[in-house]
Amino acid sequence: MAMVEWFEFQVPGKVICSEHCVDSVGAELDKVGGTRALLVTDEGVQKVGIDGAVREGMDSGGAEIVATFDKVPPNSELKVVQACYDAAKAAAADSIISVGGGSVIDTAKGTAILMAEGGELLDHESAVFTPSSPMPPHVAVPTTAGTGSEATFIAVIADHEQMIKLIFQGPALSPTVAMLDPVMTRTLPPHLTASTGMDALSHCVEALHTEMNEPICDGLAFYGIRLVNRNILAAFNDGADLDARKYMLIAAYLGGVAFTNTFVGAIHAMAHSLGGRFGVPHGIAIAILLPYGMEFNLRYVDEGVPAKYRLMAEALELDIAGDDDETAARKAIDHIRKLGGELGLPSKLSEVGVPEDGIEAATEDSMVDGCMFNNPGEPEFEEIEELFRQAY
Template structure:
């Protein structure tokens, strides 16, 4: 018998497809919630994305008691405390987070405070601190990439101490994730591309890193297939609702995959680059993915070769000799990046971003070595290794 062992957990009800938003009132009533609060950001409100949610609730006689629309891109402990105060003052009983990663993480953190009590979110930081289920919590993602709607993690900045506080608990998972294509129809091309490549990276790393397991593999391969088949179509026709839904589902599936199998060096480098050079996360993922796969190649040849089926389809897969499939998978990812560069100039190298200096590479490499995700990279990474990947990604 081998030592193989894995864990897989995802209790989030996924409500996806046409008119999915209209299920929110019913789902809330199923949890005895009558006074929901919406947590979102100004961009989402300005894009008119709250309107279908509010209309769906009003038509069912459900009043949205409060709307907080001022979540910043990097949410903080102060913002969380302020929202929790509004929640209590308005006697809300549930939360609907609408937005990208920041709004969703803020929703998770507010749910901790309003469920557990107190004003200091920092004291709930860490893993396994929460011991009880929280208030009803729904998530409506407006980007198709982060997968935050199905992850049990939230990160909030403590601006006084200048640190990022991580919160990890299965109780942070929402009761339901509502995936409605209307919510991503207006995403601009470069964000559509970067977030889809974020989902692609979640899926590829989930499938090739150390904690992969049969269940996360199933979600990861399905996500790779959906992104590969739909992304360029959506880039050419942004109003393609079916394609948008495919990308949104891919993001959720990739989120389920990586939250149960973790990610590797692409994320370590991406987190460090984001912290030092303030590049968007999805862009970093797209940028580093092929270079890291090349670095890991000999450790991941078999699973990476398998991915060719989902990246390029059965004809290409069967026509490619088994020994060349891993390289062909990397080529397919490069081809996709080239196509995205042609459509929206999504950078393929650090130099193309125009925001990274060559002199910053060493600092990025050093920081990446201490990132938690590096533990799950299939190959050991030294400082020199990280630097060589960065140099290859430079230009």
């Protein structure tokens, strides 16, 4: 495969990983200058009480939690970010601790933009967000191993009026500290462990072959794929397996670092449109689309996709000795499809409430999603519409 001629790579903030590392969340917030923190979370996290460990961990430092915003829905939206910012403002918060999945962490990122800039979030949608004043410190504690938002420079926020997902991006959006504590993911139910884990896998897969892929991210993605493959079934079958939980968090983080540099492609463009238009949870949309999208992308031989999927087959530890790239790639795709079945995930869009007459509109949304432009080749409208129909 051809070596990339030029690339740039940026690293996100500090990462801490261990069982019970949130016990030191207060000390970590002190180190990055936070004194009055807004805790951003959701009702699911509050219900199982895992935010309690973070609250207790505040005793390790001098900072305090001055307000809690727990109204983050699964697909966060502009109004939610505004309400979260209002809570920060009312409490004179100077920092954020986010405890939750991607939607919670992305809401915290959007709130951080408003804490630095004021105005409305839509005012700050640009190719690369560059703050005009310092961003508030943000400590992210993921409770899923999937989106990798704790590692990325990206926030995905729905705009319900336009029925699309907006993407805010820029290195300033990276959380200052990510605390990967497997204990915080122990209560995640099996179906969410499965769908979010497939999202993590998809970030690694798409990072391998986007237009912006490069060797550093190949390395991150390779190991991310291996860790998901070795640990997702264990975490799914026994949520209390903290080693599996920890490796899944690391895999999600690796995928996040990879794709925040390389971006993702058509599979994510299509999943965004299904989330924005029909409310399909991101991980579910991804789990369904991933094998179909990989099969689609096999046509981009000159762009090196089959060779990249061979690398993926190696990461999956499949027997590909003597196989050509396409045969190895198809073994990788078959493996992903089988894995989805073992995890009890749906395999068709018709199973998750997508109306068949909505495919055209979803295709239209996908074609203008920024991720589509980063897919190998230049997929045509008719090709993406056909891909949706295959997955239907």
